[in-house]
Amino acid sequence: MSRATSPTPRWWLTAAALTSATLMLTGCLSNNPEAVGDDDTSTADAAPAGANSEPGEDVVIGFSGPAAGHGWMGAITQAAQEQGDQFDDVELRVSEGTDDVNLQISQVEQFINDGVDAIVVLPFDGAALTEVAIEAMEAGIPVVNVDREFSSEFAARTTILGDNYGMGVSAGNYICERLGDDPDAVVAEVAGIDSLPLTQDRSRGFSDALAECDLEVSHRVDGDFTVQGGESATANLLQAAPEIDALWNHDDDQGVGVLAAIENANRDELFMVGGAGSANMMREIQDPDSVVEATVIYPSTQAADGIRLARLLAQGRGMDDLVQVEVPREIQLYAPVVTSDNVEDYLPHAFES
Incomplete structure (x- = not known):
């Protein structure tokens, strides 16, 4: 499976510049x-x-x-x-x-x-x-x-x-770079706690970024930011979606359960993008046999x-x-994407799930 680092689209660079100017103001x-x-x-x-x-x-x-x-x-x-x-x-x-x-x-x-x-x-x-x-x-x-x-x-x-909306944008940008030439690509999302504004912001950013490459979320569940919730919600999602191209999981602690569900279902046709930037998820990125290709930093x-x-x-x-x-x-704070290209820079500062 090839791995690519997502370049930042011009519209997002413009938004970031405006945000920086607003922060100074x-x-x-x-x-x-x-x-x-x-x-x-x-x-x-x-x-x-x-x-x-x-x-x-x-x-x-x-x-x-x-x-x-x-x-x-x-x-x-x-x-x-x-x-x-x-x-x-x-x-x-x-x-x-x-x-x-x-x-x-x-x-x-x-x-x-x-x-x-x-x-x-x-x-x-x-x-x-x-x-x-x-x-x-x-x-x-x-x-x-x-x-x-x-x-x-x-x-x-x-x-x-942290930049919750920006997390969603960064995850969506990465998936667009990987799948943007396939209008039929199936994208899934495992959110955190849907009632929280931060979860809503992450999902909104993700949807907005996918729209830039004419993709959308086909299947979505929430995993309540826990390992158990992530595993249960993902198991249900995988049963409902026989084929998935990409999956974004909002939270790397929750992602331990998400990965367990993917492995239990023997699903390897997809690639996964994480969220928060845990050390164990970065080690998954380093493993060429893992479905995890990237994670988006939410600074601790x-x-x-x-x-x-x-x-x-x-x-x-x-x-x-x-x-x-x-x-x-x-x-x-900024929400950068960690891939195999830069994981060595981020891993020493990552937290353990």
């Missing part, structure tokens, strides 16, 4: 839109510049995230802890990971009561954590929102996101980046590699 916005222009203070006076690696004022940062029962989520927390350990001027307080919304709310409330200098939150449910995040902001504690957005822009000073460094930015916010510093002196309002 949103980085200049105040947390409170009504406050912009209220006085004549220049942004140059708002936050001192300086090398971000230089020690600053000692600060305490609280971190709360979901339970690490998922390889990607475990990597998120580990990277955050390691990042905190790198700074002598940071005391990082990590709450026990939980999928209990009420418990996570109480964790953030405890950080507020303790008077920490900044809070980094990857919410189990962004909407449910919005109110307590607003409380922190109103108490003068900058909040960095990671991955799952709050439902109010007033709940966070800075938000760090988001909370670690959140710790870095929370430190700067708590210390009243900006980012020394930007002309704009303030920490940006929003940062969205």
Whole structure:
């Protein structure tokens, strides 16, 4: 089976350029839109510049995230802890990971009561954590929102996101490069949890990219982001689709079950593209006998980046590699495709499923 690296279509390059420009613009916005222009203070006076690696004022940062029962989520927390350990001027307080919304709310409330200098939150449910995040902001504690957005822009000073729509686009681009000359190609999709906006964004990006080469998703199931769910959903999909040319699986942890179902069904006519960028899926890419040809990165460094930015916010510093002196309002990370051509570059930094 031949393997090809998907070149990025011109329309996506244009979109990426526009997104970058938008991020630079949103980085200049105040947390409170009504406050912009209220006085004549220049942004140059708002936050001192300086090398971000230089020690600053000692600060305490609280971190709360979901339970690490998922390889990607475990990597998120580990990277955050390691990042905190790198700074002598940071005391990082990590709450026990939980999928209990009420418990996570109480964790953030405890950080507020303790008077920490900044809070980094990857919410189990962004909407449910919005109110307590607003409380922190109103108490003068900058909040960095990671991955799952709050439902109010007033709940966070800075938000760090993966590019869910871009993941779908990257997966679709790769499949278009492989199958774009076959209008009858059968494309399947194993999504995560359909009720989540991030899943909806991934599917929308995938569909939009396939449309560029006149392909569409013929068969689609959701696997609930678990190994068991991925295996069960894929088994059902394979029974319904006797022939498949390409399959995109949204999540590499879930992909362990997806691969098991493919192997149990003795299906080798298809190729598979993964999502998130786990080490085991990258090793599959290295195996010439595997159906896995690629995976799309969804960075597990988001909370670690959140710790870095929370430190700067708590210390009243900006980012020394930007002309704009303030920490940006929003940062969205890129979703590159990993294939046999570049897997050696990404594997050392991948998480284990």
